[in-house]
Amino acid sequence: MAKLTKQQVLDHIAHSGQKYDVIVLGGGPAGIGAALASAMCGAETCILEEKAFFGGVAAVSGWMPMNRVLLNGEMRGGVFTPFVEKLRSYGTGATRQGKTSWVDGDGLHIHPDYLRYGMIELFEDIGVRYRLHSPGTSAIMEGKRIIGVNCDGKYGHAEFYANVIIDASGDGDVAVSAGAEAMMGRDTDGAFMPVTLGFVISNVDYDRFYEYLGPEAVSPRFMDLMRKKEAEGYAVSGFYAFDKTTVPGVVSVNNSGQNGLGIINALNLDDLNVAERTGLQVAMDFIQIVHEEKIPGLENCELVRTGQALGVRETRRIRGDYVYDITDAQQGRSFPDAVLRRYGTVDTGGLKEEKNYHGSVQNGHDFPYRSLLPLGVEGMLIAGRCASQTHLGATTCKSMGNMMAMGQAAGVAAALSSQEGCTPRQLDVRKIQKKLHEMNAERF
Template identity: 50%
Template sequence: MATRSQVEQYIPVAGETYDVVVAGGGPAGLGAILGASLQGARTLLLEARSFFGGVAAIALWMPMNRLLLNGGGRGGVHDLFVQKIKSFGPLAWREGKRNFIDGDGLHIHPDYLRLACMELLEEHGCHYRLYSPVTGVLMDGHTVNGVVVTGKEGRQVFSAGVTVDATGDGDVANLAGVEMVQGREEDGRSMPVSLVFALANVDVERLFDFLQDSKRFNALLDEAYGQGYKVAAWYSFDRTTLPGVVSVNNGALRDIGNIDATRSHDLTVAERLGIQVATDFVRLARDKRIPGLEDCGLMRVGAAVGVRDTRRIVGEYVVTLEDAESGAEFDDVIARKYGAVDANQLYIGQMKSGFAYPYRSLLPRTVDNLLVAGRCGSATFLGHAAGKSMGNMMELGQAAGVAAALCVDQGVTPRQLDVRKLQAVLRQMGVHL
């Protein structure tokens, strides 16, 4: 790989029919498409942006947490994914941190990640297309029969036996008329929308030594804020695969207020202020001689602002914070969520790591032939924040993709699927249910 003609084998012809069409190529979408293709389905992955990986590729080296389980394999598509990333060697990945939020993760070079996704799709015979936002649905009454994509060519349709919505924003479900909710229940607040960035020419060891004294760092930020620098609510630093380069996650500009990332208006505000936060951080780090950052420079910002939550479907079951805290078990478990409850500034807390996620939460209540996985799945605000790591989202996607393939094979709708058959296949794939 890869010549032009080899790559073109995987790019669909407009109007084609597939067993399973997945919209959105983030962690959930990758889990779904690979899960479906492993069951022999003819699959198509449609992605709005110019790359696959979703937030994992946008958010420069952020650890893809919970790709592993207790340091070992998590089974299914996770193992394929980890194996592929590791095959690129140490320039591509490094082990993640281990604290109560981060764990069992890999920091992945964003460009190797893009390549890994495409190679995996090709190796598993999945058709794929970038620059292909889903902007409509093919409906027959309450049944989804495929999607409409609007590219530079105009409007094109792809029919599907079963469609999986892994767009993060629940675009397909929303277009299909599924009941949706958004934000924190009491006030509609969303988690911060962050433009992450990477710094070069960093003395990494001195920086991490300095960061141990968080009081000193925070005092310095407060001082800078008082002096007019555009300062984020918080910063979190990660080592990367490159010497002298760190990646910086952050809580967006202090006092920015709520950003509704389903509105182009709000996203424009977030991009404008995000780039200011990144460039001002470099200025303040140099001006204030932050140890290790005295000579740092801005290497790049993420490809776009990273969005933590927007619309969620109202499904047959709605996962709650109580489920996470009590360690809920369900007869129709199809995945597990590990880690902590992390809604950033809005809530951070412990949960029973490994609580069960039910199949019913992938099923929209009022629309048929559609499965919804990832951050737009059926949960309350904190039910989603409980274990929202990328590895967990991939496992939700995997269950949706496998379910979709089984439905096509058995000639049933997702609501009619015998969940015990789905569980049996997932267990055969090595998934720890």
């Protein structure tokens, strides 16, 4: 690890008023993929992140398996190579290889603090300018073309300019400000995939606990018990999934938040307050229940901590030139403008109706470039969970590796557009495909 002086850090930071080839908004898996790819293609790149750290949900929620960052346990090429190599360079406490089955994972469990630090070092190595605590709040427009981004908040006003801007904020904040249309929730009732306050527990006797749980990803035996406890008045989640972390005896607990809250819209502040409060109680009640019930392997477990904030699975999906649907993934439809392949299956985060689609999609299906182009806006790409998809399309293969691959495609497209002096919509998609091939990332 390189120790830097104050000035050396400041030299890596993006400063207000500067112009770049490419700006990336949001430092989750999609934004990381976009920034790395753009810089690896030679573009002057800047990444702006609202929070105090990079990593998105993986850093917010505690340890998480970043699924499909590897494929069948192997490197995925492109941006994945420096990403995985950087994190592995920190030693055994930083990463742990998870499952390799296509349904359950292909995950790399990453210690959230190594992820936070590793992304900063990687941006410095590759030459990406970064800036934390910097939410993109609105678009700077010239007609229909976005030319910059305003960041307004408690630190005052800052503005950044670029030839191409990628909105990988998950919420599509700046895309909407630029005039793009937001699609929200499930068609039938407006429901979203759940928000979750993840939590982490220690002193777990793995062997006895996993034997008690049984082989299924969500243990029916454990859920039967939790439903009984819910009837007794405890705050209980719709599912619990347990992942071994990089630290011995420490397990992260994924869940879907307190049952029975109805629709939670993560862009509505009232709903967010409800979910933050009830999510905390789900974690506290979990500890009480497993102690009372003397769950094998959890008798001595303790709460290490909950996530830094809620993890959000779905808010705005920005309408693009093509709206990707689950039927495309079910049919394994091939797109002439494919720029990534997505692996895995449907993961609803606990929404019941959508669970019926689990396993119905083709593993390794095409995702088209047109779903990264926000309708009605020039000079912009969208990537990650705010890409152009139906609600069901968004439940499909949304694991972090696929989101990073989507960012990678957007980053390549942005860099090439900037270099060719055209907008992303004008760019010949075959050039993106060729570049991805050269990066050993994707072959079409």
